[in-house]
Amino acid sequence: MSSIDRIDKIIDKYECETGVLIQLLLDIQKELNWIPPEAIMRINKRLKIPVSEIYRVASFYTALSLKPRGRHVVRVCAGTACYVRGGPRILDSVERTLGVRAGETTTDGKFTIETVNCLGCCALGPVVEIDGQYFGKQTTTTVGKLLASYT
Amino acid sequence: MLATPNQGVKNLRLESSADLEKLRKDILAKKNPKKPAIAMCISTGCEALGVKDVIKAFKEELKKHGLENEVEIKETGCIGFCEKGPRVVVYPEEIYYFRVKATDVPEIVSKTLLKKEIVERLLYTDPVSGETARNLAEIPFYKYQNRILMDNNSRVDPKSLEDYIALNGYSALAKVLSSMAPEQVLDEIRKANLRGRGGGGFPTFRKWESTRKAPGEPKYVIVNCDEGDPGAFMNRALMEGNPHSILEGLIIGAYAIGSHEGFVYVRQEYPLAVENMQAAIDSATAHGLLGNNILGSGFDFKVKIHRGAGAFVSGESSALMTAIEGKVGEPRPKYVHTSEKGVWDKPSALNNVETWANVPLIINNGADWFTSIGTAGSKGTKIFALAGKVNNTGLVEVPMGMTLRDIIFKIGGGIRNGKKFKAVQTGGPSGGVIPEQYLDSPVDFDELAKLGSIMGSGGMIVMDEDTCMVDVARYFVNFLCDESCGKCVPCREGLKQARKILDGIVTGNGKEGDIEKLQEIGETTAAAALCALGQTSANPMLTTLRYFRDEYEAHIKEKRCPAMVCKSLISYYIDPTKCRACTLCSRNCPVGAVNGELNKIHLIDQSKCIKCGSCFDVCPPKFRAVTKISGEPVPPPIPEEQRWIKKTGGN
Ligand SMILES: Cc1cc2nc3c(=O)[nH]c(=O)nc-3n(C[C@H](O)[C@H](O)[C@H](O)COP(=O)(O)O)c2cc1C
Ligand code: FES
Numbered sequence: 001m002s003s004i005d006r007i008d009k010i011i012d013k014y015e016c017e018t019g020v021l022i023q024l025l026l027d028i029q030k031e032l033n034w035i036p037p038e039a040i041m042r043i044n045k046r047l048k049i050p051v052s053e054i055y056r057v058a059s060f061y062t063a064l065s066l067k068p069r070g071r072h073v074v075r076v077c078a079g080t081a082c083y084v085r086g087g088p089r090i091l092d093s094v095e096r097t098l099g100v101r102a103g104e105t106t107t108d109g110k111f112t113i114e115t116v117n118c119l120g121c122c123a124l125g126p127v128v129e130i131d132g133q134y135f136g137k138q139t140t141t142t143v144g145k146l147l148a149s150y151t
Numbered sequence: 152m153l154a155t156p157n158q159g160v161k162n163l164r165l166e167s168s169a170d171l172e173k174l175r176k177d178i179l180a181k182k183n184p185k186k187p188a189i190a191m192c193i194s195t196g197c198e199a200l201g202v203k204d205v206i207k208a209f210k211e212e213l214k215k216h217g218l219e220n221e222v223e224i225k226e227t228g229c230i231g232f233c234e235k236g237p238r239v240v241v242y243p244e245e246i247y248y249f250r251v252k253a254t255d256v257p258e259i260v261s262k263t264l265l266k267k268e269i270v271e272r273l274l275y276t277d278p279v280s281g282e283t284a285r286n287l288a289e290i291p292f293y294k295y296q297n298r299i300l301m302d303n304n305s306r307v308d309p310k311s312l313e314d315y316i317a318l319n320g321y322s323a324l325a326k327v328l329s330s331m332a333p334e335q336v337l338d339e340i341r342k343a344n345l346r347g348r349g350g351g352g353f354p355t356f357r358k359w360e361s362t363r364k365a366p367g368e369p370k371y372v373i374v375n376c377d378e379g380d381p382g383a384f385m386n387r388a389l390m391e392g393n394p395h396s397i398l399e400g401l402i403i404g405a406y407a408i409g410s411h412e413g414f415v416y417v418r419q420e421y422p423l424a425v426e427n428m429q430a431a432i433d434s435a436t437a438h439g440l441l442g443n444n445i446l447g448s449g450f451d452f453k454v455k456i457h458r459g460a461g462a463f464v465s466g467e468s469s470a471l472m473t474a475i476e477g478k479v480g481e482p483r484p485k486y487v488h489t490s491e492k493g494v495w496d497k498p499s500a501l502n503n504v505e506t507w508a509n510v511p512l513i514i515n516n517g518a519d520w521f522t523s524i525g526t527a528g529s530k531g532t533k534i535f536a537l538a539g540k541v542n543n544t545g546l547v548e549v550p551m552g553m554t555l556r557d558i559i560f561k562i563g564g565g566i567r568n569g570k571k572f573k574a575v576q577t578g579g580p581s582g583g584v585i586p587e588q589y590l591d592s593p594v595d596f597d598e599l600a601k602l603g604s605i606m607g608s609g610g611m612i613v614m615d616e617d618t619c620m621v622d623v624a625r626y627f628v629n630f631l632c633d634e635s636c637g638k639c640v641p642c643r644e645g646l647k648q649a650r651k652i653l654d655g656i657v658t659g660n661g662k663e664g665d666i667e668k669l670q671e672i673g674e675t676t677a678a679a680a681l682c683a684l685g686q687t688s689a690n691p692m693l694t695t696l697r698y699f700r701d702e703y704e705a706h707i708k709e710k711r712c713p714a715m716v717c718k719s720l721i722s723y724y725i726d727p728t729k730c731r732a733c734t735l736c737s738r739n740c741p742v743g744a745v746n747g748e749l750n751k752i753h754l755i756d757q758s759k760c761i762k763c764g765s766c767f768d769v770c771p772p773k774f775r776a777v778t779k780i781s782g783e784p785v786p787p788p789i790p791e792e793q794r795w796i797k798k799t800g801g802n
Contacts, residue, residue: 018477019475019476019495020477021477021478022457022458022459022460022474022477023457023458023477025460026458026460057478057479060462060636061460061461061462061480062460062461063420063460064460064461077381078381078630079382080381080382080538080539080576080579080610080626080627081381081382081536081538081539081544081612083381083626084540084612084614084618084623085540089764092763093741093763096741096763116420116461117379117420117461117463117630117634118378118380118382118383119195119420120195120387120421121195121199121233121384122382122383122384122536122538122544123196123233123234123384123536123537123538123544123545123546124199124200124233124234124236124544125538127199132422134195134198134199136199136200139768140763140764140765140768141739
């Protein structure tokens, strides 16, 4: 299925409702891993929402990405509980291992690093989430091994 | 699948309260309390610790023994002791095992299930007395709790309406719909003196009443599960573990307010909470507990889930309502309250997850029961997310008014690794830090406010002597600066300036007068910001200044970080008298800054060192040769010829 078809299918679900923009964008983000420009144009055309408004929403929320992301999204928790237990050092270590900073994607398109405010596993900090799977009690050593296990 | 009381299998609808009671009886009659069962937590915490593998192992092992039909495998919610997960309970004996791995499963099956023997090593062992505990009541972490909201999380499969009904679920709703007028419901909530659990502690009854009285239709009721406070996860546990309890509260509230449409706002970072709440809505609808003519009462109510897309400010009431409209979730000035003009400018009542979950309990047990728990001004219990440098991390539900000391030391088991307590942070980015001298303060809405902090939604982050208070303040200011929507100047610019000054202080560029400037910015932002994000943004800064001014001064005047945290102000140094040249640190240094080899005392090349701390982490505790230095120069390296160690057997 082309990405336009996939986008259309998601829009179909919301066609007759109001106030759906954020939900719609979240679904597209989940399906395509980012919000490509054609999705914005498509929503504009079909739901008659101004492009400026779609961009504004898409750029406001951290869960929505206007840049393509890597095959694996590594999210390092920057929440308070993880912070006091050494979260920043885990982030340093991930950035050093992958050679890019938070918010960036490796040149081979394999990994994107993101930080997140809290993953809700605060008792297990520092926490890292990769592709929706959670890994608690990370150390600079374990996180290195963890990253190496992804192909 | 649920069998229906009257009609065939297809129609699940309950037409009256009597139908519900009959269904409850049928469910209970079908349940065999003696049937062995294995219950495991499948919430996010235990999942992160690998509970999925444990479940798989149980399924295989039971099959191997031909027990798959004799023993039920039950997936339940979080009971809070995430630190010790994955957690497994064996019924009917109700034996609690902690930190269970897939490899432990065969032993649990062969011993506990087949021979009724206990696997001692998987029981909770008290670190002080060395005694083991078979059930929760014997574990200090639970002994001092009063878990009126959380308790059922270990008993219900969150996806099973049947389980919830078996535990008296929806009986409060049935009572309200069949025998109480909306005003009576309001009155019960007023008498219970229920106050909002989302941060402000606003009386719930007042909010409901003004929404009820406000002109305009339709009216909306909303659950706030944005849980933006980083370090807090009470709402996640409740919504993942017992979604029907929240839904039941919401329907009762809607009835009292006269609303027929509700929203559950959940942050998208909680996919399992979204999934379980959606399943709860679907099954409640199928059973006629949601939708038209609920339980034959003539009352209609429907609910929709709205996912948040990752913005702290969208948890604020007016911002959240804008987000529900599909727009950018920014706050607006509130001279007109959201109870009058909320979602699409219609009267709207927003409450926190935990607030809603209290409602069925109050209806069932009465306001008198509820007010018998807690302090004069704060009734009931509160769930806290105890995290940070404390031994037992997890969710704790305690009566309002318990002291911080009891929560942190009796329940939390004190500070990790024998370190010294320094402060506890409550209320998240809108709250403040509370130092040791106030540990005996009772935790309720008003007492915490007196100390310059707030109760907040229940985040409680414990900090030890290794936590730098200036760094903590900088952390929160940085967080709020990123999350400020930028709509009002005091918050947008004030936070930015405060961050600049704090960045200067932690990097050794602090100047005389910085402290006063921070104070002034904080006070101005608090007075002039548009929404509570800005108005409370100064709390982390002002409380650290109030209680830990000396740490600020050490950073500014001596360029020293007393807690040895701020990277720019510390150096790593290997003490040549302690180094045994084991090469661990040199092998682990990511930038090759450690010079040394076997039998040759190691040195750190300060020009190469990136202060990642790897050497400090790996240096064996028996040597403790790698140290941190702050506020003084690093001693010069020892002469080359003195670096060789002659090993004389043993260390
Ligand atoms: C910046 C900001 C973020 C907030 N985030 C949340 C949140 O995540 N969850 C919540 O229940 N309340 C949050 N609140 C408080 C809400 O505005 C509101 O007071 C609360 O949901 C009302 O529910 P309650 O009366 O049951 O406490 C936040 C407030 C502010 C100013
Ligand atoms: S603070 Fe990291 S998971 Fe909550």
